[in-house]
Amino acid sequence: MAKGFYISKNMGLAGLLMGAVAGVVIIALAAVYDKEKTKNQNKPVDGVTTVSPTTSSTLSTPKNPWEYYRLPDSLSPVSYNITLWPRLVVNASTGLYIFTGQSDVVFRCEKETDLILIHCNKLNLTLLSGHRVRLTGLDGATAPNVISSWLQVKTEYLVIQLKGKLAAGKSYRLSTDFQGELADDLKGFYRSEYTEDGVKKVVATSQMQAVFPVTLIHQRGTVALSNGRDVETVNTTIDGAEVTKTRFEPTKRMSTYLLAFIVSDFAHITGSIENNNVLVRIWARRKAIAEGHGYYALNVTGPMLQFYEGYYNASYPLSKSDQIALPDFSAGAMENWGLITYRETALLYDPASSSVGNKETVLTVVAHELAHMWFGNLVTLRWWNDLWLNEGFASYVEYLGADYAEPTWNIKELIILYEVHKVFAVDALASSHPLSRKEEEVNRPDEISEMFNTISYSKVLYGSPCSRPSPTARFYMVLHSYLNEFAFNNTVYSDLWDHLQKAVLTTPGMSLPHTVHDIMNRWILQMGFPVVTIDTATGHITQKHFLLDPDSVVDRPSPYNYTWMVPIKWMKGGVEREQHWLLQETAGSEWVLANLNVSGYYRVNYDTDNWERLINQLTADHTVIPLINRAQIVDDAFNLARAKVINTTLALRTTRYLSQERDYIPWESAIRNLNYYILMFDRGQVYGMLQVGSSYNMIYQTFTVAEVLYNQINAISFACRMGVERCRVLTSVWFREWMLxxxxxxxxxxxxxxxxxxAIAAGGVEEWDFAWTMFKNATVATEAAKLRSALACTKVPWLLNRYLDYSLDPAKIRKQDCTSTISYIAHNVVGMPLAWDFIRARWSYIYTEYGGGSFSFSNLINGVTRRFSTEFELKQLKQFKEDNAGVGFGSGTLALEQAMEKTAANIKWVAENQEQVMNWFSNECT
Incomplete structure (x- = not known):
């Protein structure tokens, strides 16, 4: 799935989180151990004998097979033949949108058993009256009768009790007819609504290892999509309804979470991959397609797929590639094989109203999802504890695919800002976690949701030369052999190490100090990263586990005692030196720069003299130091200062040279780090000094005429934020012109x-109401997203409170945008305490209504608490945790622990550095 969205996204179904197809009764199945059976009383419901288990599901330690979230391996699915009929109009008798369907699952019994468990995400789904679960033996096998069945609410299973046992080695078919609600809950098979030209329209959509033949029955005039190409479309009449029946080619053998089906009246544009008969289509609302918003995604998809075919040395595995933009989609995007689903903002680009940033988002998200077609779909991880194997690799390769499609953008350099610096901030906490956890640590839906985080997406590519693939023929061969061996199957991370080790052993002249397994396991099986300290006077080098709060206690044991095998790529006096695993040379009077081009996953500290030499070099001629390392020096210095490794004043001095800097990456690095100072001080007297500091006014003066576009944007944005009057007037005038x-x-x-x-921050009710009207009338998703964010900028408290109330009203704010809207309000210094009070008062409702497994809960907690830096706020956080222990925090559980850790660190940092910061800015202003 798309990086950048995992904090604010929900996969859209609980079933998916357990490897299940969403929205269908027969989703993923397995029989379980026969020694534990239900003793509950039977009762008939909807013509099917069902059972309601009593108390065991609430126990902390599961006792019955259906109380475990993870399916055992007693049954192995072979194929799922699914027919679905979503109704896009309200059912007259129930007042609900419904869907009906049939499912035939062929499976093989691996272990003798008399229970079948089926993941069933839609727990309001019922088996249709008069149609019992039907079990049939294949190839001479005798099928036992079904005694009873029931829905297990907590683990979301349909449990089927058999009178006899299934025989190991035999195959069976399980058939059902079912009905469920097509709700607007963004889960499983759900309903998405939008208005086009004044007409309300409905889309039926989903997110979901076996082969899947799929048939969709749908209203005439609509189009049906699934993972495979449609092979037959006929108009027919069923129960008096004139419908269309679309049958799709069976899918490749694939994981159930990659299954998708959509019914809509969308339009599309078409392309293809050169020299390859692969159909490429972009689908979206008819108006968006008519206005050309899908062309940019279409134009970059073909080149990217061609690039990935060469990079992976493997052809695109499917006959078509559909990509569709959905009005309601809780994730940023989902890599369903052959039918990738996106939020509209992640796929559609309007040249007339969208920014270059919006264009970059489309480019990188499409590149990420297409990268998954091989790494993640063709070869899939065995279990969610190794999620990084899917997402981390895709996060790296997306930059290569995007660079191929837009070679003039130099987008590969941005990986330092978007991945490395971001993951450093999380992995420096004592509450971080290893890339790969033990399987038993990741079972419940909320535990799986927590794996979709910055660590899984951004850390995997760094740490050693082995973890940042070099574009060599040898590495391409490694990828090809890995993908070829495990195609249409599952792997664990050590399988990749095996193939890399083969490459080392068979490449002339290539050697490593240890095996690939020995090197990489230190980065995979223990959390965190080192700070490497280099004494240039002696050449002595040491490493230590870097913690943002050096006083924090690390409770998680490490198999390697928090030491790593660190590659040292470095330069001396501006000359690149040979890479070492240990630095042995003294520096003399020349400066030394380690971690050249940030090729390793670690921070670097130096002796004081070398820091001075580096700062002097930046001032004299910063271009001698590579671009990426200029950003690294600033980021390392500020974070080392926060960790009390170096003085805060030294970190601030690394920004002085920026008046000469014209490249975006070093400036963005500095602004992100200075933003921490703003968050810590914008409620106190130090902020006044920050606002008048010459270092900040010069940003506006220097970059309003800069050639680099992102610097222009940063300059105006930061100048306005720091209260530069000219900026405030200019933005207000432009906004007023639009209002007129x-x-x-x-x-x-x-x-x-x-x-x-x-403009909204400087204005009042009139500006806010105008922006709200423009938001509600916006037909381009990126425009609506900008306005929704800006509405949170007002300084009027009652407007912010009204906006908070709007966030929980789906008629005003789409459910997919609820938690991000609250986070936007919390980013506002006026809105932060209002948002905090709001979620504390309504946490139970938010948690229940928006799903315990929602990925966005971690983003919500992080967003609301990012300014916390007082003992009172820390006390409130602890009370919030205690008050809601019975409700739970879902995917926000770890985020809450980290919020408390960061708040405690902020309290200490402010107390120890407030005076230094004030004095430094005071001196800079004189």
Whole structure:
């Protein structure tokens, strides 16, 4: 799935989180051990004997087979033949949107058993009256009768009790007819609604290892999509209803979570991969397609697929590649094989109103999802504890695919900002976790949801040369052999190490100090990363587990005592030196720079003299130091200062040279780190000094005429944030011009986010109401997203409280956007305490209504608590945890622990550094 969205996204179904197809009764199945059986009383429901288990499911230690979230291996699915009929109009008798369907699952019994468990995400789903579960033996096997069945609410199973036992080695078919609600809950098979030209329209959509022949029955005039190409479409009449029946080619053998089916009246545009008969289509609302919003995604998809075929040395495995933009989608995107689903903002690009940032988002998200077609889909991880094997690799390769499609953007350099620096911030906490956890640590849906985090997406590519693939023919061969051996199957991370080790042993002249397993397991099986300290006077080098709060206690044991095999790629006096695993050379009077081009996953500290030499070199001629390392020096220095390794003043001095810097990456690195100072001090007297500091005013003066586009955007945004009057006036004037002529927006798309926010912040009710109207009338998703974010910028408390209430009203704010809207309000210094009070008062409702497994809960908690830096706020956090222990925090559980850890660290940092920071900015202003 798309990186950048995993914190604010929900996979859209609980069943998916357990490897299940969503929204179908027969989703994933397995029989379980026969020694534990139900003793409950039977009763008939909807013509089927069902059982309601009593108390065992609430026990902390599961006793019955159906109380375990993870399916055992007693049964092995061979194929799922699924027919679904979603109704896109309200059922007259129930008042609900419903779907009906049939399922035939062929499976093989691996271990003798008399129980069948079926993951059933839609627990309001019922087996149709008069149609019992039907079990048939194949190839001479005798099928036992079904005694009873029931829905197990907590673990979301349909449990089927058999009178006799299934025989090991025999195959069977399980058939059902079912009905369920097509709800708007963003889970499983759900309903998405939108209005186009004043007409309300409905989409039926889903997110879901076996082969899947799929048939969809749908209203005439609509189109049906699934993973395979459609092979037959006929109009027919069923129960008096004139419908269309679309049958799809059977899928490749694949994981159940990759299954998808969609019914809509969307339109599409078409392309193909050169020299390969692969159909490429972009689907979206008819108006969006008619206005050309799908062309950018279509134009980059073909080149990316061609690039990946060469990179993986494997052809695209399917006959077609559909990509579809959905009005309601809780994730950013989902890599369903052959039918990738996206939020509209992640797939559609409108040249007239979307910014270059929106274009970059489409490019990188599409690149990420297409990378999964091989790494993740063709070869899939065995269990969610190794999620990084899917997502981390895709996060790396997306930059290569995006660079191929847009070679002039130099997008590969941004990996340092978007991945390395981001993951450093999380992995420096004592509450971090290893890339790979033990399987028994990741079982419940919330535990699986927690794996979709920055660590899994961004850490995997760093740590040693083995973990950052070099574009060599040898590495391509490694990928090809790995994908070829495990195609249509599952792997664990050590399988990849095996193939890399083969490459080392068979490549002339290539050697490593230890095996690939020995090197990489230190980065995979223990959390965190080292700070490498280099004494340039002696050449002595040491490493230590880097913790943002050096006083924090690390409770998680490490198999390697938190030491790593660190590759040292370095330069001396501007000359690149040979890579070492240990630095032995003294520096003399020349400066030394380690971790050249940030090729390793570690921070670097130096002796004081070398820090001074580096700062002097930046001032004299910063271009001698590589671009990426200029950003690294700033980021390392600020974080080392936060960890009390170096002085805060030294870190601040690394920014002085920036008046000469014209590249985006070092500036962005500095602004992100200075943002921490703003968050810590924007409620106190130090902030006044920050606002008048010459270092910040010069940003606006220097970069309003800069050639680098992102620097222009940063300059205006940061200047406005720091209270530069000229910026406030300019943004307000532009916004007022739009208010006077709503049909003509004079604001450049690249500046809309900044202008909207600052004009609303400087304005009042009139500006807010105008923006709200424009938001509700927006037909382009990226435009609506900018306005939704900007509405949170007002400084009027009652408007913010009203907006918080709107966030829980699906008629005003789509469910997919609820938690991010609250987070936007919390980013506002005025809105932060209001948002905190709001979620504390309504946590039970938010948790229940928006799903205990929602990925966005971690983002919500992080967003609301990012400013916390007082003992009172820490006490409130602890009380919040205690008050809601019975409710739970879902995917936000770890985020809450980390919020308390970060708050405690912030309290200490502010107390120890407030005076230093004030004095430094005071001196800079004089």
């Amino acid at each position: 002529n709503p049909d003509h927006n004079p604001i450049h798309p690249n500046l809309k986010t900044t202008v909207y926010c600052n």
